Amino acid sequence: MQGNAKRLALLLAAVTLTALVLGLMGDAERPDTVSSGNPAVSIATSTTAAAATNGTGSTIVVELKEMQFARQEVRISPGTTVVFVNQDPVSHNVVNASAATLGKEPELFRSPELQPGRKWEFTFNEEGVYDILCDTGGHYLAGMTARVVVTRDATARSSSATDPAGAAAAAPAAVRVAKDPADIPPPVNRTSAQTVVVELEAKELVGQLADGVTYTYWAFGGTVPGPMIRVRQGDTVELRLRNHPDSTQMHSIDLHAVNGPGGGAEATQVAPGEEKAFRFLAMNPGVYVYHCATPYVPLHVTNGMYGLIVVEPAAGLSPVDREFYIMQGDLYTNLRPGETGHAVHDPEAMWQEKPNFVVFNGQFQALTGEQAMQAKVGERIRMFVGNGGPNMTSSFHIIGEVLDVVHREAASETVSNVQTTLIPPGGAAWAEFTVDVPGDYVLVDHALNRALGKGAIAVLRVEGPEDPGIFQPLR
Numbered sequence: 001m002q003g004n005a006k007r008l009a010l011l012l013a014a015v016t017l018t019a020l021v022l023g024l025m026g027d028a029e030r031p032d033t034v035s036s037g038n039p040a041v042s043i044a045t046s047t048t049a050a051a052a053t054n055g056t057g058s059t060i061v062v063e064l065k066e067m068q069f070a071r072q073e074v075r076i077s078p079g080t081t082v083v084f085v086n087q088d089p090v091s092h093n094v095v096n097a098s099a100a101t102l103g104k105e106p107e108l109f110r111s112p113e114l115q116p117g118r119k120w121e122f123t124f125n126e127e128g129v130y131d132i133l134c135d136t137g138g139h140y141l142a143g144m145t146a147r148v149v150v151t152r153d154a155t156a157r158s159s160s161a162t163d164p165a166g167a168a169a170a171a172p173a174a175v176r177v178a179k180d181p182a183d184i185p186p187p188v189n190r191t192s193a194q195t196v197v198v199e200l201e202a203k204e205l206v207g208q209l210a211d212g213v214t215y216t217y218w219a220f221g222g223t224v225p226g227p228m229i230r231v232r233q234g235d236t237v238e239l240r241l242r243n244h245p246d247s248t249q250m251h252s253i254d255l256h257a258v259n260g261p262g263g264g265a266e267a268t269q270v271a272p273g274e275e276k277a278f279r280f281l282a283m284n285p286g287v288y289v290y291h292c293a294t295p296y297v298p299l300h301v302t303n304g305m306y307g308l309i310v311v312e313p314a315a316g317l318s319p320v321d322r323e324f325y326i327m328q329g330d331l332y333t334n335l336r337p338g339e340t341g342h343a344v345h346d347p348e349a350m351w352q353e354k355p356n357f358v359v360f361n362g363q364f365q366a367l368t369g370e371q372a373m374q375a376k377v378g379e380r381i382r383m384f385v386g387n388g389g390p391n392m393t394s395s396f397h398i399i400g401e402v403l404d405v406v407h408r409e410a411a412s413e414t415v416s417n418v419q420t421t422l423i424p425p426g427g428a429a430w431a432e433f434t435v436d437v438p439g440d441y442v443l444v445d446h447a448l449n450r451a452l453g454k455g456a457i458a459v460l461r462v463e464g465p466e467d468p469g470i471f472q473p474l475r
C-alpha cells in the first residue's frame with residue numbers, strides 16, 4: 001500500500017500539472033494490465049472472455065488504479081461478469097455514463113462508493129457499447145473513463161441485468177463552515193527570520209450552505225476559507241498537510257507564495273489518513289491564495305479548499321485597529337438559493353461556469369446579522385480579501401465606503417481612493433480605510449446579482465457617534 005500510495009502521489013502530481021495545461025487527461029496513456037493480486041476473483045488474461053454455455057459467464061477483472069480504469073476498452077461476450085477492483089487509496093465508483101451523458105441519460109448501472117480495496121461486479125448480458133466512468137470526486141474529468149464492448153461471439157442471453165443501486169450515506173448534522181473573519185493571527189512583529197511550522201488538515205464535512213441547504217464541503221481545517229497563515233518575509237515555512245482519515249479524496253496544497261514546483265502541490269498529494277510536508281522560503285511579501293491542487297482541481301476548489309497566506313514585509317505592516325479575512329467563492333449545485341435540502345455539485349453547471357451560489361466565506365450571506373463584522377467609528381480597518389473562485393472574478397466593493405488604500409492584486413504598491421477593485425480567482429487584494437460614521441456597510445461582489453441573488457454579501461457593522469459633517473440624512 002505504501003508503494004502504491006507513493007506511485008499514486010507521483011502520478012497525481014503529474015496529473016495535476018498536465019490537467020492544468022490540458023484540462024482533461026483523455027489522451028494520457030493507460031497501463032495495459034487487468035491483472036489483480038486478489039485471489040478471490042478469477043482473471044481472464046485475454047481481452048475477449050468467452051461466455052460459458054451453461055449460463056455461468058466468464059469473469060474478467062478491471063482494476064481501478066492510479067485514478068484510471070486499468071484498461072480504456074474491454075471487449076467481452078454477453079454474459080460476462082466484470083469485476084471492478086479499487087486498488088487506489090481513495091474511493092471510486094463505476095457508473096454507466098460518458099462525460100456527455102452523465103446526469104442526462106438513464107444509467108444501466110451505478111456501483112456504490114467503492115472504498116480502497118473493495119470490488120463490485122456487473123454482468124453484461126446485452127450486446128452493446130457501455131461507456132463507464134467514475135464520478136466520485138469528478139474523477140472522470142481527470143480522465144477516469146472507459147468503455148465496455150459486449151459482442152456476440154458466444155451464446156447470447158437476454159435476461160435483464162439487475163441494478164445494485166448504491167446506498168446513499170446518511171448525512172450527518174450540518175455545521176457552520178464560514179470562517180470567522182476576525183479569527184486571524186496577529187501581526188508577526190518580529191525583526192528576524194524564523195522557521196515557522198504550519199499544520200493544516202484537509203477535511204470533508206457536511207456544512208450549512210444556506211438556510212435549509214446543506215453541502216458536503218472539502219475544506220482546510222474544516223472552515224471556508226481555511227486558516228489564514230501569517231509569516232514574515234525571509235521565514236522558512238515548513239508546511240505539514242494532513243488528510244483526515246475519513247476523507248474520500250486525496251488532497252494537496254498549492255500556495256501562491258511558493259517559488260517551487262506546483263507551489264507545493266507535487267510534494268503534498270496526500271491520501272486519507274496520511275501526512276506530507278515540504279519547506280519553502282517566503283521570499284516575496286504579499287497576500288497569496290493557497291488552494292488544493294488535486295484533480296479535478298476546480299472541484300476541490302469549489303468545494304471550499306482555499307485560503308490566504310500573508311507574508312509580511314520584513315518591516316511589518318502599518319498598525320491598524322482591526323483586521324478582517326474574507327474570501328469569495330462560487331459553488332455549482334443542483335439547488336438554488338431559496339430551495340431546501342442537501343445540495344450536490346452539478347458538474348454541468350461548473351462546465352458552463354454558471355454557479356447557483358457566489359459567497360463570502362463559504363456560505364450564502366455568511367457574514368450578516370449576528371455574524372456581521374464589528375468595528376467602531378474612527379477605527380482604521382485592514383481587509384485581506386481573496387478569491388478562491390474557481391471561476392468568477394470578483395468586483396469587490398463596500399457600499400458606502402471609499403477604500404482609501406488598495407493593494408490591487410495584493411501587490412506591494414498601493415493605489416488610492418478606489419470604489420471597486422477586481423479580484424481574480426486565485427488572487428487577492430488588501431484594502432485599508434477608516435470608518436467615519438456609524439451604520440451597516442455591505443460588502444458585495446458588485447456584479448450585483450451574485451450579491452443580491454446568489455449570496456455574496458457581508459456586513460461590517462460600525463458603531464459610534466454620528467458625524468453630520470461627513471454624512472447627514474435631510475428631511
Ligand SMILES: [Cu+2]
Pocket residue numbers: 202218249250251252292293294300305
Ligand atoms: Cu482537495
